Amino acid sequence: MAELPQVVRGFGLTFTQIFKKVTTEQYPEGKVPTQPRYHGRHQLNRHPDGLEKCIGCELCAWACPADAIYVEGADNTETERYSPGERYGAVYQINYLRCIFCGFCIEACPTRALTMRNDYEMADDSRASLIFTKDQLLAPLQEGMLAPPHPMPEGMNEKDYYRGKVTGVTAGQLLATQGDEPRYQEAEPGNKGEGWRP
Amino acid sequence: MGLEEKLPSGILLTTVEKVAGYGRAGSLWPATFGLACCSIEMMAVGAGRFDSARFGMEIFRASPRQADLMIVAGRVSQKMAPVLRQIYDQMPSPKWVLSMGVCASSGGMFNNYALVQGVDHIVPVDMYLPGCPPRPEMLLDAFIQLHKKIRATKLGANREAEITEQEDEALATPPTHAMKGLLR
Numbered sequence: 001m002a003e004l005p006q007v008v009r010g011f012g013l014t015f016t017q018i019f020k021k022v023t024t025e026q027y028p029e030g031k032v033p034t035q036p037r038y039h040g041r042h043q044l045n046r047h048p049d050g051l052e053k054c055i056g057c058e059l060c061a062w063a064c065p066a067d068a069i070y071v072e073g074a075d076n077t078e079t080e081r082y083s084p085g086e087r088y089g090a091v092y093q094i095n096y097l098r099c100i101f102c103g104f105c106i107e108a109c110p111t112r113a114l115t116m117r118n119d120y121e122m123a124d125d126s127r128a129s130l131i132f133t134k135d136q137l138l139a140p141l142q143e144g145m146l147a148p149p150h151p152m153p154e155g156m157n158e159k160d161y162y163r164g165k166v167t168g169v170t171a172g173q174l175l176a177t178q179g180d181e182p183r184y185q186e187a188e189p190g191n192k193g194e195g196w197r198p
Numbered sequence: 199m200g201l202e203e204k205l206p207s208g209i210l211l212t213t214v215e216k217v218a219g220y221g222r223a224g225s226l227w228p229a230t231f232g233l234a235c236c237s238i239e240m241m242a243v244g245a246g247r248f249d250s251a252r253f254g255m256e257i258f259r260a261s262p263r264q265a266d267l268m269i270v271a272g273r274v275s276q277k278m279a280p281v282l283r284q285i286y287d288q289m290p291s292p293k294w295v296l297s298m299g300v301c302a303s304s305g306g307m308f309n310n311y312a313l314v315q316g317v318d319h320i321v322p323v324d325m326y327l328p329g330c331p332p333r334p335e336m337l338l339d340a341f342i343q344l345h346k347k348i349r350a351t352k353l354g355a356n357r358e359a360e361i362t363e364q365e366d367e368a369l370a371t372p373p374t375h376a377m378k379g380l381l382r
Contacts, residue, residue, distance in 0.1 A: 024249045027338045034333075066300070066307035097304035097316075100330035123327045123340035125347065127304065127318070130326055 034118045039101040041119045042094055044138045045112065047161055049153065049169045050145035052082050052138070053113035056089035060105035060114055068098035069105060080149040084158035089113075092134040097127055111162075144168050150177045215356075219349040222266070222292065225254040226341075226348070229265035231285060234272025236299040236331040248334040253341055262288040267344075268321070269337075273301035274314040286321045294348065296340055297323045300330050 004012075025032050034040070045053045056073025074090035082088040105114055124130050141147055146169045152158070154172040156165065232240055243250045250256050259265040262285045274282055286295065297317050300306035303326045305315035317323060324347060327340040352360050 023247050024252075025247060025335075026252075027248065027335050028342060031335070067309065095304070096328040097300055097326060098306055099328065100300055100307050102330075120329070120333060120336050121339040123325055123336065123343045125323075125325050125343070127316070127326060130303075130328060 034120070036118070038116075038118045038120075039103050040117045041096075041122065042099075042105070042132075042137055043115055043117050044089075044092065044134065045115060046139050046141070046145060047084065048145070048167050049173060050141055050150070051084055051148050051152070051161075052088055053111045054089040054092065055083055055085055055111055055113070056087045057110065059108040059110060063104040063108035064099075065102065065104060066098040066100050068095045068100075069093070070095075078151070081151055082148040084152055084161045089134065092137060094132050094137060096122060096130045096132060146173060146177065215351075215353045216349075218353060219351055222351070223345040223348040226267050226294070226345070227257050227259050227265050228255060228267045228269050229262045229285065229289065230258040230260050231262075231268055231282075232271045233274060233278065234301065236271035236302070239331045239334055239337060240269055240271045240298065243334045243337050248338060250338070250341065253338075253345070255341065262286075263290060265289055266292065267294045267296060269296045269298050270302040270317045270321075270323075271298045273306070273308060274317050274320075275312055276314060279314050279320050282317070283320050292351070294324045294344060295321050296325045296327065296344060298327050298337060298340070299332055300328055303328065306330060 047053055056071060058071045058073065061067075061069040061071045070091065070093040071089050072091035073087045076082060076086060076088055101116070103116060106116055109115075122130065150173050152161075152173075153166055153170040160166055232238075242248055244256055244258060255267075262268075266289070268286055268289065270282065286293070295317070297303045301308060301313065302317045303323075305313050307330075309315065314320065325340050325344045327336060329336050332340075351357070
């Protein structure tokens with residue numbers, strides 16, 4: 001190669017680049033998936049029968065180094081039950097302009113109520129709309145879940161939830177909510193919890 | 199802002215608005231302005247893998263006088279605040295500000311006396327982007343949202359009316375410390 005002129009060698013190098021694989025990710029059209037344990041947006045999970053897992057203990061808010069989480073707990077009553085056990089998170093807010101996605105809240109959560117998803121697109125033009133409230137954070141009802149408030153399965157208490165004995169909605173729970181508007185979640189194939197952006 | 203401001207309002211203006219919005223969104227040049235770790239992700243967006251050239255934004259101008267967009271990438275210290283404001287003032291209108299990352303947007307985890315608690319205290323922000331730091335895809339998503347906003351920007355008399363409306367709205371909004379209820 002030494003006898004070739006510099007110009008030819010230079011253009012030769014340029015020419016070989018044509019056959020190199022392009023590294024550019026075509027972001028909005030072809031998204032490259034994140035790692036499965038990527039720290040994305042939060043989600044408040046539900047038990048298999050639809051009751052919320054959050055018990056309003058505020059451990060996530062205490063663990064948060066950025067003070068991004070605000071929780072207010074309230075008491076469950078026999079007529080209005082949102083989670084198994086004594087208390088539930090009545091107010092749940094995450095300020096995404098403070099949250100640094102460290103995952104300490106997920107580590108602190110004693111009931112696995114709070115987990116992180118892999119979504120990351122949440123740019124917005126106002127500070128208030130980036131404070132996510134409970135209705136934005138709660139996991140959507142999956143097939144066979146009953147929207148709270150509703151009682152626990154008959155003859156069971158909150159310990160049975162954590163032992164995995166509750167696997168779905170029972171007939172007694174459906175009977176207890178019969179007078180209300182229909183809340184039983186029918187099979188919705190499209191409802192995967194995606195597309196939350198308005 | 200020049201000839202298009204002088205045009206009569208009506209059908210002509212709405213068409214010109216669309217063309218101007220298309221042009222502005224299509225070649226938005228960011229100022230070279232990195233303050234902290236977020237700017238590393240901003241550089242990644244300019245490089246080959248994420249390639250902001252696909253959005254016409256690859257030229258990070260070294261002079262604010264040639265830039266349309268200020269990406270505030272990183273925490274803004276009290277000492278940096280006047281510098282940031284000066285750079286913003288030197289940019290020619292129309293100009294936009296993208297607050298990248300939680301530190302620029304609200305102070306993030308650094309809730310202390312050294313940092314400005316949100317860059318919107320000193321410059322008007324058009325797009326907030328959470329994340330610490332945001333991954334490059336998040337910044338690209340913020341670019342796309344900002345482009346949508348720029349394409350919808352009005353011109354001339356309509357723009358002035360829009361600004362007046364926004365100012366009246368902002369004046370009527372209670373300040374954060376006076377807000378009551380859950381979003382306090």
